[in-house]
Amino acid sequence: MTRITLLDGGMGQELVRRSGAPVSPLWATQVMLDRPGLVAEVHRDYARAGARVATTNTYAIHRDRLRGGASNHYAADGTELPDLEARFADLHRAALEEAGAVRDRGRIAGSIGPLGASYRADLHPEEAEAIPLYAEVAKLLAPSVDLLLFETIPSLAAARACLAAGRQTGLPVWLAFTVDDEDGSRLRSGEPVSEAVRIAQEADAVLANCSAPEAMPAALDAFSAGDRPFGAYANAFTTLTKEYVAGGTTAAALSARRDMGPEAYADHVMDWVDRGASIVGGCCETNPAHIAEIARRLRAAGHEIA
Template identity: 75%
Template structure:
């Protein structure tokens, strides 16, 4: 019936499960140093489940997140982060290397997370400062990926910065926004999602991620006027706690929803497809079993995974 792009699921939480160690502020980054083979293992697991796009483990690779000392938002009185800013290029290379085992299994998306901190539009630098920081990462990823996926974009200004940086590379640019968990038509900044439609219309795809599954229908309705391929990949967190959004916490402070197993999550996904979404997958707390169930349901409904 329809060609559907099936993204993978949540890399960070899957790494925590497979590594068996508590999460730290650098958990997904640390795996690129300590156990890069585990990152490849997760990529392969998602590909085996049916994902047609592998998302590089580069979401957290920004200068501000790798900077040591108190200037790093993820530092606290009892967490002293090492200064790894000079390793940015090497870590991006490691993330790309880890995705190589699935190179022949589909497309590779170069993941670029938000500057500052996830969900925190107030910590995002202004557009003039943000564009070169995003562009630096995008230009390292671009030669070895099929597209650039800017994720968890919290504001209109951040979206403009991501699009501007991505367009410097010649690679397709997908913009993925994070929305309020109860008001899916509102960005984390408080701005209406409709305010970002003009920016989204200039991208190659517009998506919503790392928000509650229940918020996605309203978000997709708000994005539809952009007129570009759209999609969604939700998280399965029990809650996005105020402490986590305020920062200084790690994924260890979050838990998975008991009511959002593969079958329940796939129910949501098929609803998004019925709304016109052609790019779907999973975010945090969705694993290979979730992707496998989505793949099964898509094929059963007559869709082709591309």
């Protein structure tokens, strides 16, 4: 029997589904202002499904995402989104309060998404500029969370910045890398995952996230060369092609896979566990039903969910 840490699933796409709000760079952030309590509802549903780690709804709360006039600050119809930078700290507090709804059900992971844009190593700031920006978020989250989860890391330079920022808090730091959907042995930057493993040796866990489930085995095989706990949580999007990534479009341009329901997704997860993964869960377009099926399958295989 193996102790497996079961993460929750996707938050942003689930909030879109429940709120009916259009997808935009601020959709998961704006919903906390428009529909307070909805994020807590999602957290509770994941906890009931079996998740033992709740990931805060803070992935996109970066100053560069909130600032009016930024290149990624427009809705799909071309409308400029409101400037929310003045609400930077308030939005983090709101997300932490929503996550507090499941404080008694396990650990809370403070989510910190990438600067610049998801998947885009070329838009990530230089390391010296990035470290204080990540550290500002990490220090806001630290008093209310159990660990820091840096998500969708696209490059080695970004990973170094995340690790340096996280280490300023004294909390455990988990690094989650996004890998090429067609070649899971490489990051979105094209750099080898094997090099990411070297950086992650100074973290507390290393994961692959927000990539196709089929790409995860290659990443996990690379992770297994290190001595950190490792795992994966994939998305259920149609393939993130290089053309999509280079275009800088939002999730509004993506669609959910019809072949990645809870049972199919859990098949992938159980393969990851067989490869040594001890931390598993779901990312975009997975929901509480996916987590419930993973929990069921883990228990049926004799694993302990932690």
